[in-house]
Amino acid sequence: MILEFLSQGPALLIRSEKKVLAVADLHLGIESELDKHGLHFRSRTRERRERIESCIRETSPDILILLGDLKHGVPFTSRQEHREIPEFIDQLRSLVPLRLVPGNHDVGIEKFFDPDELLAKEGAVIDGAGYVHGHMYPDVSLAGKLIIAGHHHPMVCLRDEVGCALRSPAYLFAPLNEECLGFPITDGTQKGSRVIFMPAFNELTGYDLLRTVEEPFSPLSRCMRAGEAEVLLPDGTFLGPLKSLEGYGSDQEA
Amino acid sequence: MGPIRKLDERIQECIRIRGFEELSEIQNRAIPLVAAGRNLVLIAPTGTGKTESAMIPVFDRMLKERSGGFTTLYITPLRSLNRDMLQRLSWWCGELGISVGVRHGDTKNAERRKQALSPPELLITTPETLQALFMGKVLRKHLKNIRYVVIDEIHELAGSKRGAQLSVALERLVTYSGEFQRIGLSATVGNPDEMGRFLCGKRDFSVVAVPVTKRLHITVEFAGDSFERQAKWVSDVIDRSGSTLIFVNTRVTAEALGHQLYARGDVEVHHGSLSRDVRIDAEERFKAGALKGLICTSSMELGIDIGHIEHVIQFGSPREVSRLVQRIGRAGHQLHAISRGTILALGFDDLLESLVIARRARAGEVEDVIPHRNPADVLANQVAGLAVEYGKISKEAIMAILDRTYTFTGYGTLLDEVCNQMAEHRLIRLEGNIIGTTLRARRYLAGNLSMIHDEKKVLVFDMVSRRTVGTLDESFVVGSIHTGAVFITKGQLWRVLDMDDGRITVEPARRVKGELPSWEGEQIPVPYGVAREAGALRRNRRFAAYHTEPAAREFAMGFLTGMDKNRSRIATDRMIVLEDAEEGVVCNICGGHKANEALGRVISVLLSARFGTTVGIEIDAYRVLLSLPNTIRASDVREILSGLEPEHIEGILQLAMKRTALFKWKLVQIAKKFGAIDPDADYERMSSYKLTELFENTVVQKEAYRELFSVYMDVGAASRVLELVKQGDCGMELSRLSILGAEGLFSSRDQIPPPTADQAVISTLKRRIDQQEIVLACMNCRKWKSHTIAGRVQEHPICPKCGARLVAVLKPYEEPLYAIASKKGKTSDEKAVEARLMRNANIVLSGGKNAVLALAAKGVGPENASRILSTLMEGDAFYKEILKAERNYIRTRRFW
Structure with missing residues (x-):
């Protein structure tokens, strides 16, 4: 299995038998939510679609998997979402077959999709890799696989001697504690279950991944082996083991 | 008494009752011009009867042509000045039978309703409240009879966005009332003509200026650099001089100095963070003579009446000439009296700067006030205001208003850009050239009448000790604070856990090297010219030419010769x-x-x-x-x-x-x-x-x-x-x-x-590789291995056992391979391992430290390492090659 990191996404191309393009956490309609909190911006749904289309053009995938939280409003679907999502999906569907693993924000999303485009909330295995949004316990069929997950919006902050120098979306890769997830334990001859948390595709969101590690808020983040985790940038640059990041583990010490 | 005789008899009577034997210089020069209907900028120190110079002839004309609605607007930058002016002008209005009212943010609703039903002829207000007048349907109707607008302390407004906004407001007013007479009252500025253009746009105007500086008596003193001695010096001056105003530059200094002097019982502190009641109480007690000293910040610069002031102390350099002139000018406060003031210099820079500023003040070299030109946010604010005022308005109509101002000239496509941007945020609707109001625009205006940005204070709450540890400025929070950020306040490191509702929850942080700034807020800048001249004084040391007191001179010379002695x-x-x-x-x-x-x-x-x-x-x-x-x-x-x-x-x-x-x-x-x-x-x-x-x-x-x-x-x-x-x-x-x-x-x-992000990534990579644990293993004697980190390895690692330079660099998980290398009777697989280790050691032999670093990178074996070294890259380019190799490994590695 080969992973291509598309920094113009951020998106991931997973190649084995097939070419699978994955994007996570689009949060379309976020603008109407921000509007309610006093931040008034125009919709950037079109720009997001164009970014996905550019990833599709570059990689010609066999399938596009949306890793949940396609829409932003919960529990209701906002006017903006009603207006924009159907066209958004139609445009992408005309280029490549689609699948959606529904996320916690995707309440009521079914009406915009064909039933066979919807995967189970607990995730699905496609071409050898597991796909899940990341807010629930993944299905046992994902055990022993590389699990591609969204939901956590990882972002990393690099510090140098004087202060924070770079804030960037990031991938967080970690082996999983299978017992914690209720998976059958793989023996030493197999690779074992592992997870890669994708950065959010929505450019307005981001959550410091150190905080996710310190205060895990999902089954996958609670069950990852953080001591062996690694951090990568959107273009696939290996930033280093999580434990080498400035600020990691400071809580334990304090 | 020339000009007086031409006035209405009732006004002449008032002047007699007030006991003005003679008019001041400025009154003599200004009254005929105002009476003749000229637009005018009056430049004179506080306390020389500027207000009367403007208002006596205005009252005269108001008596001659009475009409309903507001006739005269008197605009000041501060509510407290409004209160003062109301007191001062009420007497005249009472005698003359002219109705007067004040309207600003604090005005009660009942009073507002009364004004809407029967508007006073003279309205005292602030620039922001003028904005509000355009919003009310009833109030707007009362604007059509305005004949005179007086702007007090115009120098305070002209350089700010408040002033830019006011200049548009005046032209919006013209749309209702037609042309009116404009009078600006200003303290000394370097560029009076520009004040006139700011006030009048392209219209004609006159300037009447009374030089302030010859009435100033300024000394500069030095009392050592300990705060206690400086406070003691202040205390002694209060004893000697009687009623003393002590200006300080920051609120913190005001509090600290107050603390030292409270024990006297006749000193109080007056600054913007104190509640209004506390401030008014201090003003009243000072006026009544119960207080001898009042410690204040710029809150006291403007002409708020607090009675007679014998002496002004400027605690620390005033930083600007205009500020010094304005502050010292508070002393004396009678026509012709000399204003006496002393700058207490607090240190070396402060002393030289004070000497320079004092010289400039005596010579009348006051700074210019620079008005904003074409400020886009003021335009946005006014476009929203006009949209609400008219419901729908064309761009041409807005341009007609802007074209009359001095603030907006040669603005090109700015109006289009501003309108498009506002339409994107749905604050206005845009149909071709027509701008339409929206529901949100009215709400926006209610919250944005003012161009002043209030700096909110955000509380910092420590989760662990469960107490508030201090406050941060909103500017600092917006720029630097996010959840997870670490910052310093009160000399301690804090990590942000949560932010909401104007409160930041933190916990004490440790072990974070990167430090975030603590912002001291916007401070009064020292102008270029003053700093250059202070630099010249360091060079030529001509303290005598600056009227330097002996103690101050001794300190300055001592400091400079100390520098000389240290070479x-x-x-x-x-x-x-x-x-x-x-x-x-x-x-x-x-x-x-x-x-x-x-x-x-x-x-x-x-x-x-x-x-x-x-x-x-x-x-x-x-x-x-x-x-x-x-x-x-x-x-x-x-x-x-x-x-x-x-x-x-x-x-x-x-x-x-x-x-x-x-x-x-x-x-x-x-x-x-x-x-x-x-x-x-x-x-x-x-x-x-x-x-x-x-x-x-x-x-x-x-x-x-x-x-x-x-x-x-x-x-x-x-x-x-x-x-x-x-x-x-x-x-x-x-x-x-x-x-x-x-x-x-x-x-x-x-x-x-x-x-660029690259550099941040590279410095992270350098740090990681330096910290990477590796195993050095001798491939010559095959009897030595050692754990270390890559950063510690010398340029050419040497085996301490045999002295050979044939040392392989292994990652900790590769360590078991070394045992295979020294084994006898190897299988073919094991021979391959040995060959690989030999290759590894040969690369280190030829490549030295760079080879060690390359081999310490993730997934980089001998093949990749020799490829990286063959590029002969150095520095950042070398590390970029390592990143490339790692990226490639990560893309293809089997265990995804």
């Missing part, structure tokens, strides 16, 4: 001295705050680009402190300064500012005025670095730059400094840290991050 170079107007300090490099440049701000930021962005590190900067009028990793020295800074072309400064600054907290803060403020962000918006919803991206290449960003480069820094003055260096008129030398350089070392304030 420290002294930075002057003709010498820049760059000093290496522990925290970084101190650049001693006598350029004033705004030029140094520009220079400091340019230097730091260039350093940051060249060395790929974040650079912290802190500036004052005489130095720029650069916080740097200790590998960057003063000589590097000199190289950058000497290679810098003056004409490149502005372009570099645009890049430099984009990533700073200051820029983000400005951007948020301006975005608020464009209606993109509500005043009470929840910032935590979107981090500020995303916000800046959303405004890339918009008119909002353009305005942020315009304001930064015209208000916060002085690109022109910075270029002049560089020109002097280029022409050889200003030298540049390196030195150890001197006592002069060390004067300004405090906590860092703002940071310039490196311009």
